[in-house]
Amino acid sequence: MMTIERFRVLWDTLLPIGRDPDGAGWVRYGFSPADLACRDWFTGQAAARGLTVETDRNGNVFAWWGDPDAGDAVVTGSHFDSVPHGGAYDGPLGIVSGLLALDLLRQRGVEPRRPVAVAAFAEEEGSRFGVACLGTRLLTGALDPDTARALTDSDGVTLAEAVTAAGHDPEALGADPPRLARIGTFLELHIEQGRALADLDAPVGVASAIWPHGRWRLDVTGEGNHAGTTRMADRRDPMLTAAYTVLAANKEARLRGGHATVGRIEVTPNATNAVPAAVSAWVDARAPDDATLQGLVEAIRVRAAERAGRDGTSATMTAESLTPVVEFDTGLRDRLTALLGGAPALPTGAGHDAGVLSGHVPTAMLFVRNPTGVSHAPAEGASDADCAAGVTALADVLQELACR
Ligand code: GLV
Ligand code: MN
Ligand code: MN
Secondary structure (H helix, E strand, O other), rough: OOOOHHHHHHHHHOOOOOEEOOOEEEEOOOOOHHHHHHHHHHHHHHHOOOOOOEEOOOOOOOEEEEHHHHOOOEEEEEEEOOOEEEEOOOHHHHHHHHHHHHHHHHHHHOOOOOOEEEEEOOOOOOOOOOOHHHHHHHHOOOOOOHHHHHEEEEOEEHHHHHHHHHHHHHHHHHOHHHHHHEEEEEEEEEOOOOOEEEEEEOOOEEEEEEOOOEEEEEEEEEEOOOOOOOOOOHOHHHHHHHHHHHHHHHHHHHHOOOEEEEEEEEEOOOOOOOOOOOEEEEEEEOOOHHHHHHHHHHHHHHHHHHHHHHHOOOEEEEEEEEEEEEEOOOHHHHHHHOOOOOOEEEEEEEOHHHHHHHHHHHOOEEEEOOHHHHHHHHHHHHHHHHHHHHHHHHHHHHHHHHOO
16 A cells, blocks of 8 residues: 555544544543543554553653663654644644554664654643643653642543543653653654645645743633623723733734734623623733743733723733743754755744653654644644655654664
């Protein structure tokens, strides 16, 4: 079979897992039954290839070709978990491509001198517990395990409980220097989350940098009251402060060349005939550099406070996570670009486990063209031919790195 056919066959076995029955994308939250089913799928695929499967202390799964303890491994991979009703490709494409790239290397008769592994990292999107790249942040020590264990999902389930239900020991969560030290190089292949490759007419690109980004919770409190009897002049309505801040965030981002989004909101008590007592809104902000991001968030904070003063409400903004700018290893990036016949290098506004790992090991990313440019929504996609080109590019890179 050709790589394109192998891709389709393998992809089709994973696709039904976590798919919304009404056709509204995929729902695979970290440590949910759908996510665990994906991990079982991965374990089965790894076993069928004679790879050694190992789950680390933080729920990250590794499938090894060669002896992990030999060190200086070349590791590739991504994540299975999705945003609510997201696309099929964000995450899983990197894992499926990793398995198929290993198949291709074996077909070529390659005998790597360094161990090679495919990894599936835990809760990358942060859609369940609020912290993106949870698995790699724990692995690298960027997230304190006590803080992590106490994180809760929207049903009040703690990460400690979810990890226990998934059959892992929550007390084991935390930095794992020996496991991290095994990784000599990390590569993440990912669906592109924009239209740059489509515009450049290139199936595969190489990442240059990740914009700094973070999440802030805006809590606005006012006074709950009757929607019919409370005079307009007497209201202390937190929804007004939140709504104004949403618009202000959009404007401040445009002015600075950054991005700001409010995609999640909680209203208390959430009643049609009541002035709300409180509103929480989550601000996702990103910018080309750390100073611009800081300026953007500060401007949003000031605008929220000013408006709260006028509405008789109080507004506070609390950082939930912050990832500084990531510049990928330039030597590695240039090597990949040359190897892939001058594939274009692109920055991205999306966060990735590769960004977290890049602070510890030489890391690179490959992007596969996404003609719609849509991401975190069901319309995200890539042609089978481009996915096969991604597999071949990944195999070429793994071969070059693992055989040196
Ligand atoms: C992850 O995909 C993020 O950028 O939020
Ligand atoms: Mn994503
Ligand atoms: Mn992703």
